[in-house]
Amino acid sequence: MKVQLNPALVSPLIVYLSSDDAKELTGKTFYVGGGRIAEMRMVTFTGVTKTDQGGLWTPKEIREAMKPGAILMPE
Incomplete structure (x- = not known):
């Protein structure tokens, strides 16, 4: 389980979101862990x-x- 929570699995998304390639991605929340990346949404x-x-x-x-x-x- 601890392997899936390794910060090294999160940092590539942080680098991407900090780049010009992701300049249109604002106001979004992502789940990252265990090799999975997903956009999270709150339903109201x-x-x-x-x-x-x-x-x-x-x-x-x-x-x-x-x-x-x-x-x-x-x-």
């Missing part, structure tokens, strides 16, 4: 926005909105 749903009370939610309001199609992604 539309969600619900509260505009009154300065956007401050109550736990009760959150409980009521915590369902698929509101805060949670549709199943």
Whole structure:
């Protein structure tokens, strides 16, 4: 396992990302380890926005909105 976490496996990606060849790659997060390189992405749903009370939610309001199609992604 420790072999897969060797910093030497990460440094080539750092060199590439620091080069002019990667100047268009901004705002991305990568997973590197064990010979694998992959772009990581966070998936978010539309969600619900509260505009009154300065956007401050109550736990009760959150409980009521915590369902698929509101805060949670549709199943």
